[in-house]
Structure formats: C-alpha cells, structure tokens
Amino acid sequence: MxxxxxxxxxxxxxxxxxxxxxxxxxxxxxNTTGPDxxxxxQPAVAEVGDCVQNTGSDGSPDMEIIGCGEAGAxxxxxxxxxxxxxxxxSRYEQTRRGRVQFSMCLTEVAxx
Numbered sequence: 001m002x003x004x005x006x007x008x009x010x011x012x013x014x015x016x017x018x019x020x021x022x023x024x025x026x027x028x029x030x031n032t033t034g035p036d037x038x039x040x041x042q043p044a045v046a047e048v049g050d051c052v053q054n055t056g057s058d059g060s061p062d063m064e065i066i067g068c069g070e071a072g073a074x075x076x077x078x079x080x081x082x083x084x085x086x087x088x089x090s091r092y093e094q095t096r097r098g099r100v101q102f103s104m105c106l107t108e109v110a111x112x
Contacts, residue, residue, distance in 0.1 A: 044094065044102045050077045051109060052092075063092055068109065075106035 051073040056062030085105035
C-alpha cells in the first residue's frame with residue numbers, strides 16, 4: 001500500500017510557504033544598514049550632532065539624516081529623548097498609535 005498525498009494538502013502547503021515568504025519579504029524590506037540605505041537616513045538612528053532636513057511639510061514633517069555640509073541641512077540634533085527642549089530649539093517626535101516612539105531637540109543650522 002503506497003500512501004498518496006491529496007492534491008489539497010499539496011496546495012495548502014504551497015499556500016503556507018507563499019504566505020511565509022511574503023511576510024518575510026515585507027518585514028525585511030528596507031532593513032539594509034549601509035550608509036545609503038533608507039534605514040540609515042531615518043531620524044531614529046540620528047545621533048547628537050547629526051544634521052537633518054525636513055522632506056515633508058511644516059504640518060507633517062518627515063526628517064531625514066543628511067550631511068551637515070550639504071545644502072539641504074536645516075537642523076542639527078541637539079539632544080534625544082528629552083521631555084522638553086531648550087528655548088530656541090524645535091522638537092521633533094515620531095508617534096505610533098498616539099504614543100511617542102522617538103523625540104529629539106533640534107537647532108537650526110547657521111545660515112539657513
């Protein structure tokens with residue numbers, strides 16, 4: 001007696017494999033860590049002294065790390081994770097579901 005797998009089981013196994021592969025591809029997208037990768041430009045990886053530019057709008061800012069010597073550099077990171085910024089500094093926050101995930105205080109780059 002040889003056991004034969006039902007075609008339904010083969011289809012189910014292929015569907016599960018496709019879902020697993022799809023989830024892996026979606027979650028690993030953009031996870032490269034090279035200096036030109038998107039994740040390396042995100043403000044959450046900015047360090048004190050790094051410069052950023054707003055690629056969004058004033059009402060919906062989207063900060064991206066940029067070299068301080070580049071023409072688009074608008075702000076320099078003065079501190080991270082502070083509850084209040086010093087007078088003259090701007091505060092940038094990233095929120096998720098109404099909770100602050102990341103914050104930093106920014107000073108304007110001289111000459112801008």
